[in-house]
Amino acid sequence: MTTFESVTRPEPVAPIGLPARREAEGAHAPGFEYDVAVVGLGYVGLPTALAYHAAGSRVLALDVSPRRLDLIRSDRADLLEGDHERLRTALDHPDFELTSDPDRLRASAAVIxxxxxxxxxxxxxxxxxxxxxxxAVLDRVTPGQTLMLTSTSYVGCTDDLLVVPLTERGFVVGTDVFVAFSAERIDPGNESFGHDEVPRVVGGSTPQCEEEASRLLLRYVTDVHRVRSLAAAEMTKLLENTFRAVNIALANEFADICTSMDLNVSDVITAASTKPYGFMPFYPGPGVGGHCIPCDPHYLLWQLRGSRVAAPMITQAMTEIAARPHRVVDRVQEVLSGSGRGLTGTRVLVMGIAYKPDVADLRESPALEILAGLRARGAEVAYLDDHFDLVALPDGSTLLGLTPTGAAAFDPELVVLHTRHEGTDLAWLDPGRIVLDTTYRGADLVNGVNL
Ligand SMILES: NC(=O)c1ccc[n+]([C@@H]2O[C@H](COP(=O)([O-])OP(=O)(O)OC[C@H]3O[C@@H](n4cnc5c(N)ncnc54)[C@H](O)[C@@H]3O)[C@@H](O)[C@H]2O)c1
Known part of the structure; x- marks a missing residue:
């Protein structure tokens, strides 16, 4: 059995930005109409399906949401430009099928x-x-298939949801069907690391499962790192995202310490980053959004609660991260009171509400809690972010987005700079307006104050 080894595919696929479809290397999976089916076509699944297709595989792309399928069919999904090109190619190609019919899964050699x-x-x-x-996958499982989970989850999940039920149905896992876990590492909106170029960690239920899953991944990624078990692969993902959460909490704490000492935390982080080993920069901000960092460590904490294992550092980091948007609201109040004003009736504009720059993704965005928190304390709130026409706030209310002209007419007394998308225009923020910079990167702001 090969364990803990890295396997490198000999020939890299076309990176994002050069989305030409390769001819498939070698034969397609015999006896199956599709080489791979991807279940769930969101931020992760759609680029995955497109990467497989670009690498020459015959792809079945399945989603239960007709709305999502419509968005994909009409090329309106939030994707990097290279993936839009891949999508346009795929939609015109006979080897790419979009479907909502789970029965089609029977026709695929692998299901992700x-x-x-x-x-x-x-x-x-x-x-x-x-x-x-x-x-849905288990109800249609076909001998010879490789089933791979890539959704982040707790340790033991792949066993619980696939291996045990397959065994109960009489399948011999590792002989009749192959089961593996390999968490996604995609960073939506990040063009610096092509989806295909990021190594993948894979664990199988048996050595043969690991082998089949590695082969499946190496159809489009350049490197696969194999671990000893499904559980080790599941835990690897939890470590990666918990590591980020803890370090972001530390960066936030350092930011507050620096503010109290009248130091610029960004300068300090930049300086520390000159150390070529033993330091990795993390940046403070208004909180953490997205589907991963605010959620994934809770899968681990939940599991640990059941086994009475304490994880005080992770718990503290997650508590701090959850409290960060409230700190922004407190700081707005503090800054206003410094200039003799309160929040009641004050016009506050939040600029950029996506959870990170250059994505149209609001999941867990701290901006939503900040807007609701400011409103709860009496402020008149508005936002400017051309990715979103309308948002639902955690307090159940909705808010319409302003255009740049509307934002100027709103005439905010304080602006919270939350997310700085590429090309964000700050020129109209004249020196008379207070700008609370939660990005800590607004060195060019005339009237910026740090969080
Ligand atoms: N988004 C990220 O940055 C990221 C990065 C790495 C890993 N992940 C992990 O990847 C997984 C997927 O996240 P995402 O961001 O792509 O989610 P998403 O919300 O963008 O999309 C998920 C898609 O799955 C579809 N779906 C739901 N149930 C289904 C079913 N039974 N059958 C078929 N389709 C179904 C939904 O309609 C939706 O289109 C999560 O576990 C997440 O933690 C996400």
Whole structure:
């Protein structure tokens, strides 16, 4: 058995930006109409399906949402430009099928599941979508198939949702069907690291499962790192995102310390980053959004609660991260009171509400809590972000976005710079307006104050 080794595919696929479709190397999976089916076509699944197609595979792309399928068919999904090109190629190609029919899964040699794994309002993992997707796959499982979970989840999830039920149905995993876990590492909106170029960690239920899954991944990624078990692969993803969460919490704490000492934390981080080893920069901000960092460590904490294992550092980091948007609201109040004003009736504009620059993704965005928190304290709030016409706030209300002209007419007394998309125009923020810079990167702001 080969363990803990890196395997490199001999020939890299076309990187993002050069999305020509390769001819398939060698034969397609015999006896199957498709080489791979991707279940869940969101931020992860759609680029994955397109990467497989660009690498020469015959792809079945499945989603339960007719709205999502419509967006994809009409090329209106939020994708990097290279992936838009891949999508246009795929939509015109006979080897790419978009479907909502799970029965088609029987026709695919491999099935990759990438559906959401959120948490509920009590920070408990919500596995309902993953359970439903796995049940749909299991109901149609065909001998010879490789089944791979890529959704982030707790340690033991692939066993619970695939291996155990398959065994109960009489399948011998590792002989009749192959089961593996390999978490996605995609960073939507990030053009610096092509999806295909990021190495993948894979664990199988048996050595043969690991072998089949590595082969499946190496159809489009350049490197695969194999680990000893499904559990090790699941835990690797939890470590990656918990590492980010803890370090972001530390960066936030350092930012507050620097502010108290009248130091610029960005200068300090830049200076520390000159150390070529033993330091990796993390940046403070208004909180953390997206589907990963605010959620994934809770999968681990939830599991640890059950086994009475304490994880005080992770718990503290997640508490701090969750509290960060409230700190922004407090700071707005503090800054205003410094100039003799309160929040009641004050016009506050939040600029950029996506959870990170250059994506149209609002999931868990701190901006939503900040807007609701400011409004709850009496401020008149508005936002400017041309990615979103309308948003629903956590307090149940909705808010319409302003155009740049509308924002100027709103005449905010304070602006919260939350997300700085490429090309964000700050020129209209004349020196008479206070700008609370939650990005800590607004060195060019005339009247900026740090969070
Ligand atoms: N978004 C990221 O940056 C990112 C990065 C790495 C890993 N992940 C992980 O990848 C997984 C997927 O996340 P995402 O951001 O792509 O989610 P998403 O919300 O963007 O998309 C998920 C898609 O799955 C579809 N879906 C839900 N249930 C389904 C079912 N039973 N059958 C078929 N389709 C179904 C939904 O309609 C939706 O289109 C999560 O576990 C997440 O933690 C996400």
């Amino acid at each position: 599941v990438c559906v959401p794994t959120p948490i509920d309002e009590h920070l408990v993992p919500d596995l309902s979508l993953l359970r439903a997707a796995c049940a």
